[in-house]
Amino acid sequence: MTSSLVTREAPAFSMDAYDAATGKYTTVSSEDYAGHWTAICFYPGDFTFV
Amino acid sequence: MNAASHTFDALGVKLLVVSCDTKFSHKRFVETEPLMKDFKLMMGADNKHKVAKAFGVYSKADGVAIRGRFLINPEGIVVAQEVLTPPVGRNVNEFLRQIEAFQHVAATGEVCPANWRPGKKTLPVNTDVEPMTGNVGSYITLEEILS
Structure with a gap:
């Protein structure tokens, strides 16, 4: 596991996604966020609430 | 995060939430959980664990992503990260404070x-x-x- 990404380039990614705004399945990739302030939040799993 | 999404919008910050569940699970979660009634965010389905691993937040023992959040600037550089073990939730207000500070620094060069x-x-x-x-x-x- 890497220790910290701070000051480093964010990893490129691409994955399946669910867009809760439209209710549609889609895909997301790091390219969708290029040039924007972006917040990425990981969480352990659906049906968990903390 | 979702409850504060209008604030993120106002700050020009795009939001992406990610877990190691499938997109089908995300849909079912949003549609069946009452607390998710007004949830409108993009949900990444990292069921192959590649993205969580790339960000260093994959827990091999549990097969899930631990609670990590990353702020990335328009140049693609990670300027802030916070990672918590699962039992404790995050505070969105502190994250918003940091975003405003980083944007102020980027705009003015001040510290x-x-x-x-x-x-x-x-x-x-x-x-x-x-x-x-x-x-x-x-x-x-x-x-x-x-x-």
Whole structure:
């Protein structure tokens, strides 16, 4: 596991996604966020609430 | 995050939430959980664990992503990250404070001291043109920092 990404380039990614705004399945990739302030939040799993 | 999404919008910050569940699970979660009634965010389905691993937040023991959040600037650089073990949730207000501070720094070149929030005193940039001399205490008092 890497220790910290701070000051480093964010990893490129691409994955399946669910867009809760439209209710549609889609895909997301790091390219969708290029040039924007972006917040990425990981969480352990659906049906968990903390 | 979702409840504050209008604030993220106002700050021009795009939001992406990610777990190691499938997109089908995400859909079912949003549609069946009453607390998710107004949830409108993009949900990444990292069921191959590749993205969580790339960000260093994959827990092999549990097969899930631990609670990590990353702020990435428009140049693609990670400027802030916070990672918590699963039992404790995050505080969105502190994240918003950090976003406002990082955006202020990016826009002005000023430096935001501890506890900074919009409207509070910043520190000058320490450059050859405008060198910062003396101690930090010459620029800001402890009372101003703690206020």
